[in-house]
Amino acid sequence: MPEAGGEFPRAVLFDLDGTLLDSAPDMLATANEMRAARGAPPLVLAQLRPVVSKGARAMLAVAFPQWDAAERDTHVPEFLQRYEALIGRHALLFDGVETMLRCLEDAGSRWGIVTNKPEYLARLILPQLDWEARCAVLIGGDSLPERKPHPLPLQVACERMGVDVRETVYVGDDERDILAARAAGMPSVAALWGYRLAEDDPLSWQADRMIEQPAALCAASAWPASNAA
DSSP states (O other): OOOBOSSOOSEEEEOSBTTTEEOHHHHHHHHHHHHHHTTOOOOOHHHHGGGGGGOHHHHHHHHOTTSOHHHHHHHHHHHHHHHHHHTTSSOEEOTTHHHHHHHHHHTTOEEEEEOSSOHHHHHHHHHHHTOTTTOOOEEOTTSSSOOTTSSHHHHHHHHHHTOOGGGEEEEESSHHHHHHHHHHTOOEEEETTSOOOTTOOHHHHTOSEEESSGGGGGSGGGSBOOOOO
């Protein structure tokens, strides 16, 4: 496991939902639109929030527990279409994220996003946050033949940024994020402020660092050291 680096990474890749962006309120509005269309009462945020990082199917399983997996699959397009119309309306950056990104930029580090969210939806977020020029790369869940926990999205992101995977750190709030980083040979940070099920145990993910709040990553010593020889 890499020791504390004492300096900022050359580059950082982030998951989006649950790591940079608290998108759960948008997801709740989407699920509740679908429930209202079917005469069901609204969910509360606490019901949906833990599964947001698991994707549309997991959220549909909470919103419509009576549906089996095949029926949930048929309603994913509706979920995404409704979400696209609502995207960014209620979502906010997690506290400290903007400060953390500015610290990275001030230190000369570049940063990008690797998410399992469809790329077209992730790209809608960038102008809302004024990130179009700041985000060096964006890889979505449908950008490549593989998605996390496969390492390919992280590897391609590094290729597009012109950096070595060993000099890049991945930050995410889900076990798939840490597995993808490990498979890519990239140091990792588990974002403990994100979305998790009660039974999730971040210790078992074996990330190189576990960080409680984004602002903590303004300290160079909080980052794992490079894996580069």
